[in-house]
Amino acid sequence: xxxxxxxxxxxxxxxxxxxxxxxxxxxxxxxxxxxxxxxxxxxxxxxxxxxxxxxxxxxxxxxxxxxxxxxxxxxxxxxxxxxxxxxxxxxxxxxxxxxxxxxxxxxxxxxxxxxxxxxxxxxxxxxxxxxxxxxxxxxxxxxxxxxxxxxxxxxxxxxxxxxxxxxxxxxxxxxxxxxxxxxxxxxxxxxxxxxxxxxxxxxxxxxxxxxxxxxxxxxxxxxxxxxxxxxxxxxxxxxxxxxxxxxxxxxxxxxxxx
Amino acid sequence: xxxxxxxxxxxxxxxxxxxxxxxxxxxxxxxxxxxxxxxxxxxxxxxxxxxxxxxxxxxxxxxxxxxxxxxxxxxxxxxxxxxxxxxxxxxxxxxxxxxxxxxxxxxxxxxxxxxxxxxxxxxxxxxxxxxxxxxxxxxxxxxxxxxxxxxxxxxxxxxxxxxxxxxxxxxxxxxxxxxxxxxxxxxxxxxxxxxxxxxxxxxxxxxxxxxxxxxxxxxxxxxxxxxxxxxxxxxxxxxxxxxxxxxxxxxxxxxxxxxxxxxxxxxxxxxxxxxxxxxxxxxxxxxxxxxxxxxxxxxxxxxxxxxxxxxxxxxxxxxxxxx
Numbered sequence: 001x002x003x004x005x006x007x008x009x010x011x012x013x014x015x016x017x018x019x020x021x022x023x024x025x026x027x028x029x030x031x032x033x034x035x036x037x038x039x040x041x042x043x044x045x046x047x048x049x050x051x052x053x054x055x056x057x058x059x060x061x062x063x064x065x066x067x068x069x070x071x072x073x074x075x076x077x078x079x080x081x082x083x084x085x086x087x088x089x090x091x092x093x094x095x096x097x098x099x100x101x102x103x104x105x106x107x108x109x110x111x112x113x114x115x116x117x118x119x120x121x122x123x124x125x126x127x128x129x130x131x132x133x134x135x136x137x138x139x140x141x142x143x144x145x146x147x148x149x150x151x152x153x154x155x156x157x158x159x160x161x162x163x164x165x166x167x168x169x170x171x172x173x174x175x176x177x178x179x180x181x182x183x184x185x186x187x188x189x190x191x192x193x194x195x196x197x198x199x200x201x202x203x204x205x206x207x208x209x210x211x212x213x214x215x216x217x218x219x220x221x222x223x224x225x226x227x228x229x230x231x232x233x234x235x236x237x238x239x240x241x242x243x244x245x246x247x248x249x250x251x252x253x254x255x256x257x258x
Numbered sequence: 259x260x261x262x263x264x265x266x267x268x269x270x271x272x273x274x275x276x277x278x279x280x281x282x283x284x285x286x287x288x289x290x291x292x293x294x295x296x297x298x299x300x301x302x303x304x305x306x307x308x309x310x311x312x313x314x315x316x317x318x319x320x321x322x323x324x325x326x327x328x329x330x331x332x333x334x335x336x337x338x339x340x341x342x343x344x345x346x347x348x349x350x351x352x353x354x355x356x357x358x359x360x361x362x363x364x365x366x367x368x369x370x371x372x373x374x375x376x377x378x379x380x381x382x383x384x385x386x387x388x389x390x391x392x393x394x395x396x397x398x399x400x401x402x403x404x405x406x407x408x409x410x411x412x413x414x415x416x417x418x419x420x421x422x423x424x425x426x427x428x429x430x431x432x433x434x435x436x437x438x439x440x441x442x443x444x445x446x447x448x449x450x451x452x453x454x455x456x457x458x459x460x461x462x463x464x465x466x467x468x469x470x471x472x473x474x475x476x477x478x479x480x481x482x483x484x485x486x487x488x489x490x491x492x493x494x495x496x497x498x499x500x501x502x503x504x505x506x507x508x509x510x511x512x513x514x515x516x517x518x519x520x521x522x523x524x525x526x527x528x529x530x531x532x533x534x535x536x537x538x539x540x541x542x543x544x545x546x547x548x549x550x551x552x553x554x555x556x557x558x559x560x561x562x563x564x565x566x567x568x569x570x571x572x573x574x575x576x577x578x579x580x581x
Contacts (some may be wrong), residue, residue, distance in 0.1 A: 028512060035532050037400065044529075078458035079275040086456075092449035102439070104445045107458035109439040116438035117431060123438065129438070137386075 002031040004066075005174055005206050006051070006082070013046050013230075019025050020046045021230040023060065028174070028223070029057035033207045035217040036228035037241075039250055044210045045087055046146050046179055047227070052084050053077045054120060065173070079107050081173035085180060087164040087210070094126055097143060097162060101134040105168035140202070141165050141195070157188050161195070168203060177209040181216050189213055216241060222248035226250070265430045276418035286357025288414045294526040295310050295421040296479050299428055299507035303475035306432055308504065309512035310441070311468040314375060317366070317382030318476050318503045319443070320389035323495035325355035326484040327399055330408045332484075345420065348411075350502070352424065352481040357572045359477025360470050362389075365470035371462060386500050393492040404491025408484050414516060420480055428475045429460040432515060444468050448513075509555060510560030516569035521562075525545025 010023040013039055028034045036044050049055045051062055053074040062069045064080055072080075077100060083104075092100050109130065115123040136164040141161055146154065151162060158180040167175050178213055180196070181189045193216055200207050211217045217224060218238045226234040228250040234241050279291060300318060307315045332351045339347040370381040411417040435441050443464045446454040451461050484490050506525050510517030528551070531543050532544045555563065564572050 049431070054452065054455075068433070073460075074455035075450075075458050075460045078456060082459075084456050086453065090450050090453040090456075092446050092453065095445055099442060099445070103442045103459065104457040106439050106443055106446075111438075113438070113440055114433060116440065117435050121433070129439070166457065188403060 002254055005030045007063040009061050010058040011050055013050055013055060014058040021229055027224050028208055030206055032223055034223045035221035036210045037217055042227040043230040044227055045178060046174055067145045078170055083170045083172040084176040085167050085178055087178040089163060091151040091159055091160050091162060095151060096148050097185050098134060098147040100166050101137060101169045102130060105130045126142055133207055137165055137169055156182055174206040176183045179210050181211060181213045189216055263424050269426050272422040273419050274567045278414055280415045285405045290530050292417055294523050295425055296483045297423055297522040297526050298519050299475055299479035300503045301522040302428055302432060302515055303472045304503045305507045305518040306468050306472045308507050311444040311465055313465055314379040316383045316500050317386035319495040319499035320386035320421045320479035321359040321473040321476035323389050324359045325480030326359045326490050329355040329481030330484045330490055332403045332410050348525055352478050355481035356474040357478040360474040363470045363473025372463040381570055390492045390495055406487045410485045410488045424478055509562055511564040511566060513566035514564040514568055517564035
């Protein structure tokens with residue numbers, strides 16, 4: 001039995017009279033590249049928000065490495081090694097590209113405010129280490145030449161990439177990508193697929209992604225969870241999902257009899 | 259001791275400037291200058307909350323009042339050091355005033371910083387008023403009659419240098435915090451709280467830290483104010499005083515330390531500089547011109563004088579455009 005890194009146990013999210021997600025269950029194994037798909041409004045982003053602590057599930061619980069995340073704040077969950085990107089880009093847009101990455105390293109900085117005031121050796125080495133690490137990360141994504149540009153001045157595709165870099169700077173065990181290919185053209189999407197596969201190898205990561213682009217999902221995911229109206233309708237490898245009658249119905253509708 | 263080099267150098271330069279002012283200016287201008295320094299402390303500290311951390315606090319006068327009354331009381335009632343060490347005693351009381359205000363900042367900040375935007379502004383505004391009304395009703399602090407006979411400094415030069423010591427401490431503290439991971443944390447809270455949380459930043463704690471540090475220096479500013487005027491009353495710390503500090507921060511540019519300093523000088527000196535005009539025309543156009551010039555600045559430079567940059571960066575950009 002391979003290690004399960006993330007597990008959702010019957011998580012439900014109720015907004016007033018609307019059940020956005022209904023007793024969803026799934027497991028993600030360590031090192032897996034998993035996908036969460038479903039038609040518009042199926043509740044995918046709500047699932048992400050529950051996993052990362054932005055919403056507290058109405059019932060059910062989420063386990064990260066066997067540890068329950070109930071009652072934890074988003075930043076605490078981030079400290080445990082789960083981080084995310086956002087569907088509608090949420091960069092620190094007036095700050096530089098470098099600052100965006102440095103901020104994500106905050107949780108690993110162990111010096112106090114006093115160290116910063118008297119510029120102790122601890123402070124200087126920690127800052128230098130963080131800076132080097134951030135530049136290395138940017139170099140991997142070929143963004144080091146833009147390190148001192150404002151994040152909002154980057155083209156759209158680069159901003160999406162920067163979100164991934166920033167998430168990686170927290171040293172996560174598992175990273176959740178919310179529609180990383182949204183608004184990208186074919187070649188950009190193709191490039192992104194390669195990037196995701198690469199970072200997974202290089203950083204020994206588990207990846208869970210939400211995606212509309214079927215080609216991307218079927219191309220790289222090993223395990224796919226299909227959601228429709230907040231309910232899981234299918235789960236399995238891409239081949240199985242692609243031929244599933246229920247999935248086809250959810251996406252294309254039911255054929256009229258007669 | 260390398261970390262002391264830049265601050266000491268700054269202090270040395272400021273002392274020389276003080277020496278020049280000591281000869282060049284009359285007592286009236288000297289007092290205005292001292293008020294400007296107090297306002298610098300206030301605007302720099304508020305900039306930490308309103309500019310860098312992106313929270314809207316309207317209660318800065320409250321923290322200032324706490325510091326002012328603490329220093330006034332301590333200085334008249336207690337005597338912990340021999341007269342020869344008077345300056346050190348003042349320094350200790352100023353620190354005490356700051357700490358007192360910082361504790362108040364912590365107590366106000368912990369519950370209220372969970373609120374956002376307008377709601378936080380209303381809570382801090384309420385806090386400032388509570389402080390003022392409480393002081394009005396505290397008889398041992400003079401109540402509405404105010405607190406008089408506060409010991410001050412013997413000479414202008416001494417006051418000026420003392421204020422500059424605090425100004426230097428404040429500037430370098432905030433500057434260094436802003437260039438550390440804590441400062442980047444403050445900025446991330448301003449930029450996007452949800453993303454900051456997802457990146458592992460405890461946004462509530464960051465906000466409280468900024469608030470406490472800010473109220474510390476507001477308390478110190480209050481203590482200096484008490485020593486310079488030698489008389490304080492609750493009416494020195496009204497809502498208008500808080501608004502005044504906010505104007506300085508906005509005018510200088512949210513998130514620009516040098517902007518806050520320049521704006522503090524402008525806001526303090528402008529109304530006084532316009533006084534001769536009143537003598538000349540016989541009509542009090544002072545406040546009209548003052549407010550018109552503020553409106554004009556906000557139209558021409560909507561992000562404040564320096565935006566979120568420092569004076570050096572603004573200057574470089576200006577020089578490049580002209581070359």
